[in-house]
Amino acid sequence: MSTQLFNLLVLLLSCFLILVPVSAKVFLSIDCGSSLLKPHTDANSIVWVGDDPYVRTGETHKVNVAPPSNLSTTWDSSVMSTLRAFPTRRRNCYSIDIQDTTTMAERVLVRATFYYGNYDKKENPPNFLLQFNGNNWARIETSMTGIQYKEVAYSLNNGNNINVCLAQTLSGNIPFISALEIRSLDSKAYSYVDSSYPLFFITRIGFTKTDIRFPEDSFDRIWLTSAPGLNSTSGLITVTSNSPSIIVDTDDKPPEAVFRAAVTPDPSRTYIRYNGYSDPLHPIHFNVYFSEVIQLSSTQKRSIDISVDNNLINSIIPPYGQVLEVRILNVTSAYTIDFKPTDDSTLPPLFNALEGFTVGDALVQGTNPNDVKALVLLQKTYVQLQYWSGDPCLPSLLYNWEWIECNYDTESPRVIALYLSGYELTGILPDFSAMDALETINLSNNSLKQAIPEFLGTFPKLKILSLTDNDFSGAIPSSLSNNIDLKLYVYGNPNLCTSLTKTACKNGTGNTDPESRFPPLGTGTTDPDSRFPPLSTGNTGTRSRTSKGKTSSEPIIIFLIMCFGLLFSTI
Numbered sequence: 052m053s054t055q056l057f058n059l060l061v062l063l064l065s066c067f068l069i070l071v072p073v074s075a076k077v078f079l080s081i082d083c084g085s086s087l088l089k090p091h092t093d094a095n096s097i098v099w100v101g102d103d104p105y106v107r108t109g110e111t112h113k114v115n116v117a118p119p120s121n122l123s124t125t126w127d128s129s130v131m132s133t134l135r136a137f138p139t140r141r142r143n144c145y146s147i148d149i150q151d152t153t154t155m156a157e158r159v160l161v162r163a164t165f166y167y168g169n170y171d172k173k174e175n176p177p178n179f180l181l182q183f184n185g186n187n188w189a190r191i192e193t194s195m196t197g198i199q200y201k202e203v204a205y206s207l208n209n210g211n212n213i214n215v216c217l218a219q220t221l222s223g224n225i226p227f228i229s230a231l232e233i234r235s236l237d238s239k240a241y242s243y244v245d246s247s248y249p250l251f252f253i254t255r256i257g258f259t260k261t262d263i264r265f266p267e268d269s270f271d272r273i274w275l276t277s278a279p280g281l282n283s284t285s286g287l288i289t290v291t292s293n294s295p296s297i298i299v300d301t302d303d304k305p306p307e308a309v310f311r312a313a314v315t316p317d318p319s320r321t322y323i324r325y326n327g328y329s330d331p332l333h334p335i336h337f338n339v340y341f342s343e344v345i346q347l348s349s350t351q352k353r354s355i356d357i358s359v360d361n362n363l364i365n366s367i368i369p370p371y372g373q374v375l376e377v378r379i380l381n382v383t384s385a386y387t388i389d390f391k392p393t394d395d396s397t398l399p400p401l402f403n404a405l406e407g408f409t410v411g412d413a414l415v416q417g418t419n420p421n422d423v424k425a426l427v428l429l430q431k432t433y434v435q436l437q438y439w440s441g442d443p444c445l446p447s448l449l450y451n452w453e454w455i456e457c458n459y460d461t462e463s464p465r466v467i468a469l470y471l472s473g474y475e476l477t478g479i480l481p482d483f484s485a486m487d488a489l490e491t492i493n494l495s496n497n498s499l500k501q502a503i504p505e506f507l508g509t510f511p512k513l514k515i516l517s518l519t520d521n522d523f524s525g526a527i528p529s530s531l532s533n534n535i536d537l538k539l540y541v542y543g544n545p546n547l548c549t550s551l552t553k554t555a556c557k558n559g560t561g562n563t564d565p566e567s568r569f570p571p572l573g574t575g576t577t578d579p580d581s582r583f584p585p586l587s588t589g590n591t592g593t594r595s596r597t598s599k600g601k602t603s604s605e606p607i608i609i610f611l612i613m614c615f616g617l618l619f620s621t622i
Contacts, residue, residue: 076235084111084133093127114168136227144216144441164200164230177224185445206246239302255406257309268306292344310342315401337379343371353398425483
């Protein structure tokens with residue numbers, strides 16, 4: 052085989068390798084508001100990408116106050132120097148599709164980071180709400196110069212889409228975000244918590260010289276060196292492990308690096324105290340990690356009593372060269388966790404790392420999947436509807452999509468109304484009959500054409516249908532005209548005829564029969580007894596109306612043709 056032919060065969064093989072999806076764990080780092088056209092790798096070997104593929108709304112900004120330099124080992128300064136703000140709509144969402152279906156039943160760790168940096172020159176750090184996949188997450192309270200971040204771990208049992216939403220709650224408090232990170236967790240990590248519930252992490256500390264994250268932690272959890280729960284306690288020192296290697300074999304897989312140091316009391320005291328406060332309705336669960344820092348002699352012993360509010364819960368001996376994980380569950384209200392030497396211990400207590408989290412309410416089922424599919428169909432047909440993402444109805448009626456109404460009587464809310472008056476819809480309606488709970492449909496004041504679709508007569512609960520001021524033509528389906536329980540409005544379609552104007556229909560003179568039961572609505576284009584709001588300014592977004600979704604197949608086909616063309620031209 053000639054060298055030239057061999058090279059072309061390698062090229063063809065490369066073509067197919069490019070087209071085959073690679074099964075890999077999720078490790079996505081989004082630099083929100085970034086204008087970079089190519090990925091950026093930071094000092095921690097984390098590759099950051101721009102956020103344009105994942106969000107369709109918002110404005111990009113640069114901060115006016117540089118992020119704190121002492122945090123450069125934890126947060127990349129270039130990532131923290133940009134952000135995306137959302138001055139319009141009640142809620143705006145990032146949407147990430149996870150293509151690797153092997154992660155469907157596993158948990159992901161999602162981290163959202165916020166650095167205000169006086170980007171708007173108003174010196175007014177905002178407060179707003181954070182949501183994920185239709186669930187409430189946290190209230191974000193930003194500051195002038197501090198970096199805030201929130202972490203949640205949850206299962207992808209209900210699908211392969213991750214959406215993170217920011218919701219405005221107070222006038223003048225414009226939500227923003229600096230970074231969004233998605234990390235896969237092993238199936239065994241935190242598996243002692245039912246996968247139907249999210250974990251909201253509130254603290255994670257170690258006692259090394261610098262903060263620890265990826266690559267030391269394969270899950271890219273952030274282990275901070277500062278420990279607010281210990282700040283009120285004096286007389287603590289940090290000791291370094293002399294173990295040549297430390298085997299970490301716990302399911303939660305804390306990084307080996309955090310076991311290279313530990314905290315212990317100095318000679319002036321005998322115990323370690325960690326205290327804080329938790330909401331009685333949302334108790335905190337702690338994981339405390341232990342590893343002996345020295346090889347003990349036969350006369351030495353380090354044995355530790357662990358108590359919560361003076362109630363002994365465990366007694367342990369830290370292993371040398373290995374790791375022990377102790378779980379302290381359901382800590383509520385004002386709490387005190389003490390680590391004290393047992394009566395026969397010759398050495399003071401220690402621990403290497405600690406993380407705390409609360410368990411949230413059960414993950415929502417999400418809006419009815421048939422309704423979601425029908426809404427997605429409408430979005431694919433009409434680009435102006437693609438600026439809405441996230442769960443259509445959840446987490447509450449305050450944050451559902453502006454052009455729908457939902458019923459929350461079931462675990463999976465149903466869409467009961469479409470309010471699409473004045474949304475500049477054109478062409479032929481797609482079949483969205485899967486939304487069989489619809490009671491109201493308002494499609495008035497658009498440019499919809501051809502015959503009124505038959506599927507509009509199949510909705511079993513439909514009470515109001517407004518098709519006024521469009522370009523419909525032909526006869527009205529009998530399923531609509533004969534439905535005496537339906538309020539039907541068709542005024543403003545000059546080429547439309549009714550079942551009572553058969554002659555006019557045949558002659559193409561339109562709907563002119565004064566006896567038609569489809570009269571004009573009177574003043575305006577909407578039923579005064581129904582909620583048909585017109586499109587408000589800006590509802591189609593401020594950014595270019597480009598289609599969002601899966602990558603088009605056309606570039607792939609062209610690429611293959613080019614590859615085969617090169618081969619055959621050579622042969």
